[in-house]
Amino acid sequence: MAKFAVTLNKDIFNIIVSINRSLMSLPKPGRKFWYIFPVVILALLASWYYFSNSGKSGPAVSTKVLYGDFSINVTTSGELEAKNSENILGPSGLREVRIWQVQISDIIPEGTLVDSGQYVATLDRTEITNRMKDLESELEKLESQFVKTKLDTSIDMRAAREELINLKYALEERQITVEQSIYEPPATQRQARIELEKAQRAYQQAEKNYKLRSDKNNANMQEVAASYTQAQRRLEQIREVLSGFTVTAPKPGMLIYKRNWDGSKMGIGSTMSSWDNVVATLPNLNEMISKTYVNEIDISKVKTGQKVQIGVDAFPDRKYTGEVTEVANIGEQMRNSNAKVFEVRIRVNEFDSILRPAMTTKNTIITSVIPDVLYLPIECVHTSDSISFVYKTSGQVRQQVKTGVTNENQIIITEGLKEGEEVYLSPPENAIEWKLVGL
Structure with a gap:
């Protein structure tokens, strides 16, 4: 078949060249649309190539029906922050001297380890x-x-x-x-x-x-x-x-920039308000939390006390456990989006010296666990005329199944399959001809 295709392609190429030569030998008015014929032939060649390969497919991948506890999760991205921290404050009497805002003219880099009394920042003295x-x-x-x-x-x-x-x-x-x-x-x-x-x-x-x-x-x-x-x-x-315009650290620790309401960090050039004279913070790294936001569609599933699996993007090989400690009662609007989200705070159970505030986390909140059920990857289950079925590797049949709840990747099978049976993830070759077996 491949040899035939190569021969056919050579013949078509020779025909195109011959037609072009013939058209170019025509008088000028006749050559006006000479380029249309090669385009038509190329389109026919592309159609032939597509249809000649449409029936081909790679080897189908299969998986086994699993049995065990089925977890329904809500997965979100979050950010680490210290549960407790001490604020590094600027001068406290700004309002008494009728100064309402002060700009930070200099501040040491974020993450710097400072000692008690060590220089932290300088505020603009102009006003x-x-x-x-x-x-x-x-x-x-x-x-x-x-x-x-x-x-x-x-x-x-x-x-x-x-x-x-x-x-x-x-x-x-x-x-x-x-x-x-x-x-x-x-x-x-x-x-x-x-x-x-x-x-x-x-x-x-x-x-x-x-x-x-x-x-x-x-x-x-x-x-x-x-x-x-x-x-x-x-x-x-x-x-x-x-x-007080020369700010020093009240105790030893790692300096972390204060965040504004919009999430931006207060670095050089930022403005400090006299009502909130925090320049930076010294977090207690022994206790960390992951602050995340859950979409309003999933917030009804999230409750305090639920277990959480936590991963840190900076160290993908490290895994931690946590627990939901706070769920906001009132939603808020995401920036540059119409989505409504609710703030959720998750306590990290383990202490690890590599964890730092502002690290991005992946939080898998286990909202419920259904014990002792059969389940498959969602990709295995197909639907036709409101009938759900799978492609079994044995017997080349389409087996009708009854499904239950799903999570992000898997679906529960309540009828039609047994533990250990193998099914295809995607339709195999000529699967449309396979017999449908009902329940």
Whole structure:
């Protein structure tokens, strides 16, 4: 057959060449559509080649009917994170100094092992430095105002005291005049006593005014002093906050970048909020969890306490076990997708020093186990006219079967087969001619 095909192909090729030569020898108008004939012949050749090989098929692969426990699983991808971690915090008084956001200008690489007190990151000082310069200028003005008010108060109170002393002297003079007027006519004596009473009233009024003026000046001084002290306190506070712009580790550990709500990592150039002043974290690697998201179609199958088989993409030869510890009650929208998912947290039972946060995991959640059943790969079961059947390797027959529930790869066989029987994964050659055996 192959020899015949080769001979046929050579003959067709020779015919095409001959036709082309004949067409090229025609006058120009006749050569207008010369290229159509080779195309038609090539199409006929391709059709012949396809149909001549359509009946051929490779050797069919078979598998045995298995018996045992049948697991129904939900498989998802997840990400490792530490169950517990300590936050590396930036300065805590940002809101008190009216700074709402700070940019990270430098941070050491993620995964670095740090010791207690070791340098971690530097925050951008531009805004707080400008705020501090403004406050220093304000403090200088308040200091000048304080000194000026103090001098004005001293001068004013000195003048008030001098006035009070002069009035006292005037009062004493009027007293002497009254004492000397006893030898004078009554009118003169009366005049002297009137002048004495005026002097007494003026002195008493001056004493009251002096006290009021003293209270007023004391209040002015207290107001200016309070503003000056408050500005000093704000400057000390902003200097204290500024000292926290160089971030250090609170204890030894491995540094992991903090993740934002959208999953992005806070590295150089990221912005830290004054309401959440976490720069990075130091996870406790002794206890790890795998955080994953389950589609809303499968979430009804997932419950806390279910066992999980965990694999790590970075180390495919390592296998771990786990347990579902949390299942979210409220779904969320996946980014750039219409799918609704629910967050599921899985505790990793084993400790392994190679496990690190942010590693990708494959989580096989065992939602239920049906004991003692027959099952096959899903590919073995075929359907025709609502009848399910398999191709048995013995007897060349199509055996009708009754199926049960399925998981991702396998299906339960409730009737039609026995343990150990062999069936084909895909239809073998001439399978359409095989007899269908009912239940």
